[in-house]
Amino acid sequence: MVSWPLATSTRTSSDPLLVAVRGRRLAEADAQVESLKSVLAWAERNVASSDEVVVLLQSVERPLHLAGPGAPAVPEYAALDLALLLGMSTDAGLTYLGRALELCHRLPRLYLRVVKHEVALWRAFKIADATMSLSETAAWHVDRFIAPVAERCSFAQLDRTVDAARAEHDPADAEARRLAALEDRRVTVYLAGATTDGTVDVVATLDTADAIDLEHALRDGAQTLADLGSTDTLDVRRSQALGEMARTQLALDLDTSSTGRGVTIYAHLDAVNPDLPGLLDNTQTPLLVEQVREWCETAGTKVTVKPVIDLAEPVETPAYRPSDAIRERVTLRDRCCVFPDCTRRRVDLDHVVAWESGGVTATWNLALLCRRHHRAKTHGRWSYRMIEPGLYAWTSPTGVEKTVDRRPQPGTHTRRHP
Template identity: 45%
Template sequence: MTTTADLDSPAGVLDAVREQHQIESTASIEKFRLAVEWAVMHPAESVVHAAMVDGTEDELAIAGPGAPLVAEFCVAELALALGMSTDAGKRYLGDAVETRYRLPRLWSRVMRGEVPVWKARQIATRTIGLPEDAAGFVDQHVAPVAHRCSYAQIDRADDHARDLYDPDEAEARRAEQAEHRHVDIRLGDVTTDGLVYIEATTDLADALAFEAQVAAKAHDLLGHHPHLSLDVRRSMALGHLGDGIARELVIHTHHDTSSTDGLVRVDNTGSWITVEQLGEWCQQEHTRVTIRPVLDLNEHLHTDRYQPTERLREQVIQTHPTCVFPRCERPSRRCDLDHTVEWPLGPTDSVNLVPLCRGHHRLKTHGGWTYQRTGHRTFDWLSPHGITYRRT
């Protein structure tokens, strides 16, 4: 073990770094192995009786064909023990089971410390969708060089195995890639200057048409903003592509007029902007501004019905931006609203409603998990094994 005295020289610091790296590597290997042990302790057979009785818990395929199935509800508690969300824990457990049962050569190298766990997970993630013999092909060809192969080499091996052993799926997969087109406006990552990142994947033809429109609009803006760079004008062009078409600006803001900082909080994104920035947005040509009643998050709203009113639902969503299960980050707008005390024993009101995503709602209803609200935005969850996890 490195002592404080050893750290008085560069060589001593390097020795300490190597020592800590070895400790971390050994711990990551053991954690990967223990994940498989957890899966073995929760086989699909353990839920057969419950599934036959009321269908509340299913068997879960977390790895590829030929790997063992596990009990659906075993994932959440392992994930929290790993310090992960349920989804991330499911991926971790799946990668461990995939490596152990479908990539045995790779597993052996991981257990010997010859291939890092993170590299094995990259390979396992790619082989989970392959037939069993195709996964074996990848294991045979990639495992011996896994410690030095690149992501591109792993992808090529995966594609080659699919072409050889499942050509129909390979063709379907190529067609499916075209459906992965998307536009992501990252409102959750707004900078303090009110800037938002946008990324997209489109067909080449659509990309070329979009580029032509952005370039043309950026050129048009040159006459009005000759002092701005091309990059800035291209950014501004995005907001002008719909010129001539009325647009509605829907934002929820809070501004303390007694404050001297001149900042406005935007609830939609959890960010701050200046009063001037808000004014510019509202004064842009063809923008329609609608003033709506203020939604007080501290107001106590209620209804005698099971379903919340639109105003109550919006208040709960604004109060809790995500599912309230520990480490879950699913946006509350995509969640169920759960009565913490079951209705009609518990009311439909501001205090008794919280968002739970569908998976964690099922976990609470059928998986033996319970929770209670211990503060305005604090919840204590009790697992089936008696462990308490706090979500703040």
């Protein structure tokens, strides 16, 4: 039997300012619920039924199954339009829509409590995230037990309820997930979080044996640095030891051709004041000149200084496929997909004016688009034009217009330091 925390009540404050704060919070909650209802009404009108799916597939527009089994699907490109009007990126908009569909169609008890303002929308969405992978029967089980106490149950209790529902109603899926967890090993280097202090967070999930070996290597490396005279703290020496391992053990002892650090650094510097802090394009974070100097002076680093890249310089080719020089300039200029609010870096080079329509392969007619938004532009009645290199005007299928500005700052050039 699960023991739930006792509910608490709140009296109205005698402070008029606090009363005003509460009033605004309630008004915001009302607005969130009304927005949720509007999104669900839109989804109901744009359901991709079984007959429509065939037509959608023939026209390359896919039905999106954003919630769990039993929830309706929606047309892909129509959903992109919704995300834009919600003021969200494509991924954030689709996530919101998926949560709304999960809540309405698979967690009806919880949805009713949200509409009645008995449960906060953010909390209901958290529960919806946890149930999307469940079968309809298991989701019904969670809704039955969680909905009455959703406003006060902990997320640990939610996880236990979801796990219990999965084990009871989907034992095969529970076992498959247990096995899949054994493959859930990763190392994440948060380069996007790099700052002018010159540090980056690294998070890893390892096999136990690998973790033990890493711990021994870090411990021994930190001790070696201390024996060599380092006065840094143990934590600092461990981080330095990991960096040394990255430089000297990159080949994993399977390939002896590694020659140490060989990273290409794209540094955006002010052409007028080159000594001022610039921008490291690799991570889109501030860059101090001293950092570049320190990297280049590290033992084992091969330094080759190449010409400055002027991103404003127009470059073109008579061929359909962009040259390396064109690709490099467009990539440095746009940095990521140029669809509104998209930040994906795995992208295609798209001819803004199609090659078949007379568009040339040039820096002023090419832009970066991720595969999803490339398909939306090609097949989904989305269109855009380049006002000038790096400045784009998009128009959605329903006529919504939005401008995306990826132009480099005035006076900024790029230097390559591989």
